[in-house]
Amino acid sequence: MLIRRRLLAAGAAMGAATLAAPAPARADKFPAGRVTIVVPFPAGAATDITARVYAERLSQLWGQPVLIDNKGGGNGIPAAESVARAKPDGLTIFATSAMTQAVNPAIYDKLPYDPIQSFEPITRMGVSPFVLLVDAKSPLKSAAELTARLKANPGKYNFGAGSLPARVASELYKMAAGVEAVYVGYKSNPQAIPDVQSGLLTFMMIDTTNAKIAIDRSALKGLLLTDGERWPALPDLPTAAQAGLPDLQLTTWTGFYAPKGTPREVVQRINADIHAAAATPETLAKLEGLGGAPKLMSPEAFSAFGRSEKDRWGEIIRRANIRLE
Structure with missing residues (x-):
């Protein structure tokens, strides 16, 4: 009888522990609460403006508040570090640019985050x-x-x-x-x-x-x-080549990331919902009015893109011998 009581007590304790342990995020239950999009720029910067367009539509799709947290300054390092350390449940999203993911690694000898290892790529936003x-x-x-x-x-x-x-x-x-x-x-x-x-x-x-x-x-x-073709949103502007500077070719980009360890199904859910948001006529019109149509990707394609861009920007910066003062 004593042994049976001890087994029952142990089983109850294990059950309580199981109930107390945090459950991993599930795509079908996502999001379970407020979502925060961290932007490594002050309000009014291009990445901030675009992220707010998506946040408005995603809030409607999810039925949850989607807030923008502007952590400008420090070339985006404090913002990137905060997301890298955030709970990987999909409720913290990083809306950033080539600055934190491709330029900083070529400029700084040491960073408190790794652009590849610290994040789960969700999708590219746009190219400019x-x-x-x-x-x-x-x-x-x-x-x-x-x-x-x-x-x-x-x-x-x-x-x-x-x-x-x-x-x-x-x-x-x-x-x-x-x-x-x-x-x-x-x-x-x-x-x-x-x-x-x-x-x-x-x-x-x-x-x-x-x-x-x-x-x-x-x-x-x-x-x-700095593009090989004229930009539809600014049709009167000549390309660099047309202006006599054919070697002046450069594009930047923006994208969404989640903290490393965010469940794959949650990343896929966010990706799908961002695609859905961008496809709505109202959101698409706002994005095109900002200077260009969305250039979204799958998480896998965005991961490969990010790696190649890190190498590309690194080569450009080394060739230009750009250093921080």
Whole structure:
């Protein structure tokens, strides 16, 4: 009888422990609560704007709040680290860009996260070339005129960037054009725009999303974009090759990740729902209005893409000899 009582007690304890243990996230029950999308940029940056479009539609699909947590600064390192350390239940999503996943590994000798090993790729969001911009009221009408001004006064003029990819794009312009200019850093690309307008900065290069916003409100003027074809959202802008700089080719990208260890079925569920969100006419129109159609992928394709982009950006940065001051 004593042995039987002990066995029953042990069984009850095991049952209680089983009930107390956290159950893994299930795709059919996802999401069980509020979802947070961490963005490594301040509000108003291109990745932030696009993530908010998706968050609005995903909240409707999931019947749960989807909040944006802007963790700008530090070239995205604090944001990436916070997601890498988050519980892998699908309730924390990282909406980031090539900066944290491809550029930082080539710039920093040591990072508190690994762009490949610390995350589960969900899907790419979009792809964007860069736009070479000057003040809308500037007398400069072409990239050739900007290049001529910079060559005539080496090191006299400034350029700004609020993200590492934008900095890399500007450095590539300097290399391709054979000019010198002084770098001024900002916390985000939009924060540099007023200084272009004031004349503190002579030029900057940013993604098509923020470039289109600045051009549409007559704040800045575009001189070229770093792609092999003209961009539908900015049809009047010549390509770099058309502007006389065929070697100035560069695109950046954005995408969604989850913490490493997030169940595969949850990752697949989020991927499918992001595809569904992007396919709705209202969301698609908003995304296209920001400068380009979605360029979504499967998790597997996005994983391979991320690895290749890490290598590609690393080679570009080494070739340009870009270093942190």
